[in-house]
Amino acid sequence: MTRTTTETRRIDRSEASTLSATENLRMLDLLRALDAGDWSKPTDCDGWDVRALCGHVLGGMEGFCSTRQLMHIMRAAKREAGDGSFVDAMTAIQVRERAELTPAELIDRLAAAGPRSSRFRARVPAPLRAVAMKQELADGTTESWKMGYLLDTILTRDTWMHRVDVARATGRTLVLSSEHDGRIVADAVGEWARRHGQPFTLELTGTAGGTFGQGTGGGPLTFDAVEFCRILSGRASGPGLLAQKVPF
Numbered sequence: 201m202t203r204t205t206t207e208t209r210r211i212d213r214s215e216a217s218t219l220s221a222t223e224n225l226r227m228l229d230l231l232r233a234l235d236a237g238d239w240s241k242p243t244d245c246d247g248w249d250v251r252a253l254c255g256h257v258l259g260g261m262e263g264f265c266s267t268r269q270l271m272h273i274m275r276a277a278k279r280e281a282g283d284g285s286f287v288d289a290m291t292a293i294q295v296r297e298r299a300e301l302t303p304a305e306l307i308d309r310l311a312a313a314g315p316r317s318s319r320f321r322a323r324v325p326a327p328l329r330a331v332a333m334k335q336e337l338a339d340g341t342t343e344s345w346k347m348g349y350l351l352d353t354i355l356t357r358d359t360w361m362h363r364v365d366v367a368r369a370t371g372r373t374l375v376l377s378s379e380h381d382g383r384i385v386a387d388a389v390g391e392w393a394r395r396h397g398q399p400f401t402l403e404l405t406g407t408a409g410g411t412f413g414q415g416t417g418g419g420p421l422t423f424d425a426v427e428f429c430r431i432l433s434g435r436a437s438g439p440g441l442l443a444q445k446v447p448f
Contacts, residue, residue: 208390208412211383216352217322222380223356224314227257227363230372231307238370239303244435245362250369252295254306257362259294260355261313265320270328285342286333287350321351339434339445353387354447360384361433361448364426374426381408385425388446392432396444404428 211219231254239251248256263273273290281289301309329348336342345354360381367374385408393400399415402423409425421441423431431438433448 208386210390211352211356211387213322213348213352215383216356217318219380219383220321220356220359221315221318223359223363223384224261224310224318226375226380227359227366228307228310228314229375230363230366231303231310233372234303234366234370236303238372241369243365243369244430245365248295250366251303251306252299253362253365254303254310255295255298255301256291257359258298258301258306258310258313259291260358261310261317263290263294264351264355265313265316270320270324274331281334284334285336287335287345287354317355321355324348324351335447337445337447339443345447357384357388357448361429361435364430365435376407376426378407382410382425384408385429386410386412388429388432388448392441392444392446395446396441398441400441402428 234250239254240249242249243253245253259273263269273293276293277286277290280293298306324347329346329351331347332344333347333350334342335345364374366372385404389402389404389410389412393412393414399418400413401418401420402412403420404410404412404423404425406425419440423438427436429448430436431442432444432446434445437443
């Protein structure tokens with residue numbers, strides 16, 4: 201059955217907490233399965249091997265475990281960003297501050313931070329959720345985000361895509377389910393559709409897939425669900441409407 205994008209509701213705060221908790225656990229399970237040689241393998245993220253990528257993921261969890269940690273990363277990122285991207289500055293700090301951790305230390309800290317981060321993100325008060333930040337997208341455009349969007353959508357979407365990156369880099373199995381991964385994919389499809397506003401019919405194959413549509417007259421598109429999200433994130437390219445990127 202084809203779902204119109206208007207039928208795909210956006211992820212709210214309560215659902216975001218469940219999705220983030222599940223995603224954090226799945227990333228942890230994947231990292232625990234890696235061999236020693238896997239951590240130095242290059243990923244689809246320029247300049248990051250698996251270990252550096254995981255430093256960023258850990259930073260994304262630890263930076264959102266308490267108000268103190270959140271204020272630290274916000275102040276540091278604001279200073280480092282200057283007139284540039286706040287989120288990119290935050291990412292650079294996350295990797296740099298955890299550059300000396302061993303894989304075992306990364307895993308231990310991820311195990312501790314994951315549940316705390318999910319709980320804290322759900323409790324961030326409205327004034328902080330309304331804080332605006334500047335971010336440059338994969339297509340080079342710049343837009344303003346609210347902290348609530350970062351907390352409810354981007355942080356989980358980011359961890360999910362980095363789990364894809366790690367699986368691709370190491371050849372490990374990417375664990376997927378329709379309930380969890382399918383929901384993250386559907387939310388990304390809905391945002392992609394809102395951003396370009398054009399008619400389409402989209403069939404995404406695989407466990408995380410589904411069929412989506414918007415308007416009439418748009419040509420049919422068929423992709424593997426994970427590969428479609430890689431295209432939206434800028435990790436791969438595609439023609440036509442696929443030039444419209446979505447933040448991950």
